[in-house]
Amino acid sequence: MTVIDILLKKRGLTTAKAVADFFSPVSPEKIGLKQLGIDPKMIAAAIKLISEAIKIGRPIYIYGDFDADGISATAVLWEALHRLKAKVMPYISPRNESVRGLSVKGLSSFKAKSLVITVDNGITSFEAAESAQKAGIDLIITDHHQPKDNFPPAAAVVHTTQLAGAGVAWFLANHLRGESSSHLEGETGLDLATIGTIADMVPLLGANRSLVKFGLIKLQTSPRPGLKALAQAAVIDLAKITSHQVSFTLAPRLNAMGRLADSLDALRLLCTTDQKRAESLTIKLNEVNQLRQDQTLAMFTDARQKAREKSQLIFVQSPDYHEGLVGLVAGRLVEEFHRPVVVAALGPHHVKASMRSLKSFDAIKAIRDLGDLVLERGGHPMAAGFTAEAKNLPKIKTQLEAAAAKLTAQDLQPEAAYDCELSLDQVNWDLFKELEKFQPFGFGNPAPLFLAKKVKLLSFYPVGQDSKHLKLALQVPNLKSITAIAFGQGQLAAKLKPGQLIDIIYSIEKNSGNNRQSLELKIKEIKLF
Template structure:
C-alpha cells in the first residue's frame, strides 16, 4: 500500500469496527494493490528489454519508473538473471535507485563504496538503495559494474532446487491464486518452484538479444527459459524433458494467461 498511496488506510482497516467503513477501505486497498501489480508488470517488461548481454550487473533506468516500485522490479530482475540488479527512477534532479543482489555480491558495501557519488544510502547485503544526483549516474553505473566484474561464472549460476513435484494438468488459476497468497516474494520468501518430469516438448525457438532466451510450447502452457538459448541446438520437437519452474501470470492486451518461467531443463 505504502508504495503507491498512504499506508494509513491499511491501519484504519485493521482498527475499524464499522462494517461499511471496512468494506469501503477493502475496496480502496484492492484497487491500489491492483494498480501496483499493473505498474510493476509494465515496469518489469520495460526493464527486461533493457538488460544488456554479458553483463555481471543489471543497471536500468527511466523517467517513467515509479520510485515506490523500483525495489520490486529489481528483485524480479535479480531473480530472473541471477546477478545484482539496479533499477533507477529518474527525477528532474535526483534519482532514486534500488538494488537487489545475490549471495556472492554485497549490495550495501558496493553502494557505500560509491562515497560522495550518492546522497543517501541504506540497506543490507541482499537489498539496498540510494539517492543520487542524476548527473552522477554514469559514474555510479561504471563503478558498480567494475565491482560486479569480480563475480565468477560460478557466482552467477543459480542454485536451483524445487519445492514439490507437480503435474502440468494440476496447474490452473485456482492454484496460482493460492500461491499468490504467499506473496510478496523475495529474499527470505522465494517464489515457489516445481518439478515436472517427462514433459513433451511440442516446439521451441530462441528469443531476445543474441538469442539468449528460449521460448517453449508445452502441453497446455507456454514456457520461457531465460539465459538458456544455447539449449536450442540440443533440443528436438517431441522429445521429453524434465523442468523446474515457477508459475507466472502473463498479461498482454487485456488478456491474461498462465506461463511457466523455466529455471532448469534436463534432457
C-alpha cells in the same frame, strides 16, 4: 538418505536439536532476547521511558516506514500502547520525501518533550537523531536493518538483524505488556507481526519461524474487520490462509499503498474495528494494487529491453519510472538474469534507485562504498536502495559496475532449482504429510521442489485468462495418472503433444476441488526434448 533428510540438510538442520526446534518451535513469548540478538538493557531502557511517558500523559509517536513490514510494525506497537492508555499517534514517513525513514523533516512535526519510537527504520539516521536531541525529543529506535559501525544517539536502541521490523516491534510490545501492571488480555498483534515478517522476506527459520507458525493461527482466527475484508476481496479463506497467500495477496496490497498512495490508509485498514470502513478501505487498496500491477508490468517490459545480460551488473534508468516500483522491477530482473540489478527513477535533480542482488554480492556494502556520491542509503545485503543527485549517476553506475566486475561466472550461476530427484511413483499422501510439517514456507524455507525425468505427458490444455496457464495429466508408473498445473507456461502448449516425454521441476500440493481431495503437482519448470 531419505527425501526428508535431504530437505533438512539443505536448510542447515544437521543436529537432532535443530531438527526438533524446527518441527516443534516454542511459542514466540518464550524466546529470550539474547537468543534474538537484542540487548536486554536496551529493552529495559525503552520500557522505562515508555512507562513514564504513559504515566504522565506525554505524547508518544510511532514513526513507521511505508512498506508492509513498517505498516504492520506501526500497527503492532500503536495497538499495544493504545491498550495501555498511552497518548499515542502513528506517523508513517511518506515515500516522496528525499530521505526514507527517520528524517529531520519528519521530526519537525513533533513538539519538544515528545517521545518518538521508530519501527522498521532509524538505525542509520544519525542526522535526524541528533536533530531530535537538539529539539528536546526523546528517541527510541527499533529496527532490523544493517547498522553502520555504531548506533545513532538515542535513549534506547532495540535492534537485531534476525527479525523483520514487525518482529522487533512485537517483542518490544510483548515485553512492555509483561512489565505492565494492567495484565492486558486479548489481541497481542502476533497476526500483524506475521504479515510484516512474511512480507519483508526474512528467513522463516528460528524465531521468525516461531512468529509465523503461531501467528498464522492467530491470523486464521483474527477478528479484525480489515483483514477479513482484505481476504474476502483477494478471494482467500482467512480461516485457512497460508504464508504463500500472505506473501502474494495480502502483503502486495499493503505495499501498494506505500508505493503509490497513502500508507496510512493501509494502517487504518489493519486497525479499524468498523466493518463498513474496512470495506471502503479495502476497495481503495484493491484499486491501488491493480494500478501497481499495471505500472510494474509496463516498467518491467521497458527495463527488460534495456537490460544487458553480458555485464555482471544490470543498471537501467528512466525518467518515466515510478520511484515506488523500482524495487519490484529490479527483483523481477534478478530472477530472469541472475545478476545484481539497479533500477533508477530519474527526477529533474535527484534519482531514487533500488538494487536487488545475489548472495555473492552485498548490495548495501556496495552502496555504502559509494560514499558522498549518494545522499541517502539503506537496506540489506540482498535488497537496498539509495537517493542521489542526478548529476552523480554516471559515476555511481561506473563504480557499481566495477564492484560487480569481480563476480565470477560461478557467482552468477543460478542455485540448484530443486531439492532432489523424485520420480512420480514416489508421490503419495504419506510423503505429502511429511512435507506439510515443513510449513510455513517462505524465504529461507521454500516449498520443497523435486525433479522428475522423462515423464510421459498424457494430455494437456491451456487454462486461465488469455490461456496463460497449462493443465496437464502425467503418467505415473504403476498408476493411471496425476494432474498438474503449470502457471504462466501456457505458451508451451504449441510445443507439446500427447505421449511426449518431459522433465519437470515440481512441488506437491493438495487439491480440494469437486468435494474430493487429491494430490496435484505444481510445475515450476518444464524441459522439452
